[in-house]
Amino acid sequence: xxxxxxxxxxxxxxxxxxxxxxxxxxxxxxxxxxxxxxxxxxxxxxxxxxxxxxxxxxxxxxxxxxxxxxxxxxxxxxxxxxxxxxxxxxxxxxxxxxxxxxxxxxxxxxxxxxxxxxxxxxxxxxxxxxxxxxxxxx
Amino acid sequence: xxxxxxxxxxxxxxxxxxxxxxxxxxxxxxxxxxxxxxxxxxxxxxxxxxxxxxxxxxxxxxxxxxxxxxxxxxxxxxxxxxxxxxxxxxxxxxxxxxxxxxxxxxxxxxxxxxxxxxxx
Numbered sequence: 001x002x003x004x005x006x007x008x009x010x011x012x013x014x015x016x017x018x019x020x021x022x023x024x025x026x027x028x029x030x031x032x033x034x035x036x037x038x039x040x041x042x043x044x045x046x047x048x049x050x051x052x053x054x055x056x057x058x059x060x061x062x063x064x065x066x067x068x069x070x071x072x073x074x075x076x077x078x079x080x081x082x083x084x085x086x087x088x089x090x091x092x093x094x095x096x097x098x099x100x101x102x103x104x105x106x107x108x109x110x111x112x113x114x115x116x117x118x119x120x121x122x123x124x125x126x127x128x129x130x131x132x133x134x135x136x137x138x
Numbered sequence: 139x140x141x142x143x144x145x146x147x148x149x150x151x152x153x154x155x156x157x158x159x160x161x162x163x164x165x166x167x168x169x170x171x172x173x174x175x176x177x178x179x180x181x182x183x184x185x186x187x188x189x190x191x192x193x194x195x196x197x198x199x200x201x202x203x204x205x206x207x208x209x210x211x212x213x214x215x216x217x218x219x220x221x222x223x224x225x226x227x228x229x230x231x232x233x234x235x236x237x238x239x240x241x242x243x244x245x246x247x248x249x250x251x252x253x254x255x256x257x258x
Contacts, residue, residue, distance in 0.1 A: 009221045016214060020207075 003052065010052035017045035025120055026113075035116035039123025046124075047131055055135055066128040073121030080115045143199045147192050154188030157181050170238040171230045179223030186219075187212050 021041035028034030049058045084093035096110035164177025194208040231246065232253060 005221060005224060009217060013214065013217060016210065020210065 007052050010048055014045045014048055017048065018042060021045065025116065028116060029110065029112070035119030036123055039120045040127065042120075043124050043127035043131075046128060050131065050135065055132065066125045066132065069121050069125035070129070073118040073123075073125060076118030076121065077115050078118075080111050080118070083111065143195070147196050147199075150188050150192030150195065154185040154190075154192060157185030157188065161185065169240075171235050172227055172237055175223045175227045175230075179220050183215060183219045186215050190215070 018041075021038045024033035024041060025035060025038035026033075028038070046058065046062065049061065053061075080094070081092040084091055084095075087093075087095075094111045094115070096108065096112075098106055098108050101107050158181070161178050161181030164181065165174050168174045168177055190208050190212050194205060194212075197203045197205050197208075232250060234254075237244065
């Protein structure tokens with residue numbers, strides 16, 4: 001059946017949803033948001049793509065194995081926890097500080113963002129794994 | 139000046155709430171799926187946009203805080219809610235929901251016949 005309207009709107013709206021997810025992710029430290037909700041919003045954008053196109057097209061658009069994404073996310077979370085042990089402080093102690101970056105100038109960075117990135121990747125991976133395994137039931 | 143701002147905000151929020159109420163009444167009063175979809179998609183979209191614009195102006199002009207998420211939400215609603223109404227009406231049409239008996243023409247009938255035949 002002809003799905004021109006749905007596909008055109010999906011092409012525009014998916015970018016808005018993904019950008020909103022990224023904004024939620026980076027705003028998480030000071031405003032409502034964070035890794036969990038940003039991961040769900042990003043997974044929602046991919047699910048919208050799955051609704052408008054079929055599963056094979058979406059896989060060729062986003063050639064990521066979501067199971068590996070779960071593993072990478074867990075490694076990020078574990079790695080930020082173990083990083084504290086190198087500096088003789090308890091497990092999961094976070095560090096922050098101001099760093100001079102070449103293009104962005106003075107940026108305040110916190111290792112909790114890396115932990116949050118792990119949460120983000122795990123949430124995207126788990127949600128998409130659930131949806132895809134239900135969807136490709138043969 | 140603050141009275142004008144207050145008036146503007148009240149006008150936007152009240153107009154939005156009124157339009158949403160009108161669309162709810164439309165859903166109760168209109169006879170079939172297509173007329174209801176017509177009532178609810180247009181009227182609620184504009185009502186929501188008015189309420190969000192009232193909120194945007196409230197935080198922008200009274201609290202000096204420009205919230206771009208509300209602007210994004212307005213654009214998002216404007217894009218998606220008519221499309222969802224279109225998809226629901228089309229799904230209703232192709233699954234065989236008859237329009238109201240006062241309907242005089244059905245331009246898509248031929249195409250629907252073809253699609254239901256090919257589905258069988």
